[in-house]
Amino acid sequence: MAGRSHDVTLYTTTLYNFPKFPLVFYSSYAILFFMRVFVYWNLHKKCWSVRCVKTGKVIFHKQSLMVRNAEFVVSQAGRLRVLRKRRKNVHAGIRGELIEDNNVELNRKVRYNPYLFSSFMIQDSPIYQAEYVRLCSTREVFA
Numbered sequence: 001m002a003g004r005s006h007d008v009t010l011y012t013t014t015l016y017n018f019p020k021f022p023l024v025f026y027s028s029y030a031i032l033f034f035m036r037v038f039v040y041w042n043l044h045k046k047c048w049s050v051r052c053v054k055t056g057k058v059i060f061h062k063q064s065l066m067v068r069n070a071e072f073v074v075s076q077a078g079r080l081r082v083l084r085k086r087r088k089n090v091h092a093g094i095r096g097e098l099i100e101d102n103n104v105e106l107n108r109k110v111r112y113n114p115y116l117f118s119s120f121m122i123q124d125s126p127i128y129q130a131e132y133v134r135l136c137s138t139r140e141v142f143a
Contacts, residue, residue, distance in 0.1 A: 033098055039067060040093035041139055048135050053095065063137035070096035070133040070143070072110070072120035082114045092120070094133055094141070104132050106142035 036053040047061045071094070078091020092112055110127060112120045119126040122143065130143035 033100060034068075035098055036095070037067070037098045038073070038093050038095045039065065039135060040090050043088060047137070050098065064101075065135050066099050066101045067094055067096035067133045067135070068099045068131065070094050070130045072112075072128055072130075074112070074114075074119055076118065079114045079118065088114075094135070096133065101134070102132075104134075106132060106134050108143050110141040110143050 037059075038051045038053055039048050040051075041047075042049040042061060045061055047063050048065060049058050050060050050062060050065070051058045073093055073095050075091040078089055082088060082091065092114070108122050110120050110122055110130075110133070117126075119128065120141075121127065127143060132143070134142045136142070
């Protein structure tokens with residue numbers, strides 16, 4: 001990846017009488033694992049962009065990550081705009097809780113193509129939710 005490096009440092013800390021939670025410090029942001037995020041493939045940076053659901057801001061970029069309690073989201077208005085203009089935009093992604101990679105065996109490959117499908121697909125059937133989702137640096141998604 002060109003430009004400055006995107007180092008993410010993992011710490012464990014105690015917050016407000018809660019048990020120890022892993023925190024990620026990225027630039028000036030402290031990201032609590034299990035926070036609700038929206039993840040999508042960034043075409044310009046060639047990595048995954050992670051956006052906080054609460055604030056709507058992109059909090060960091062990462063080559064690979066894992067999400068728990070995932071929902072596969074497609075904005076139909078955004079998809080129709082892609083079909084009409086024949087130009088890609090951010091209209092689909094995965095919403096869920098950011099977690100550490102826990103080596104769960106995930107072998108169902110998920111794909112999405114706005115020109116062919118109106119939702120995310122596993123083989124020939126649509127998928128809307130998954131317990132765990134791994135997003136790889138090769139742009140592949142497994143559920």
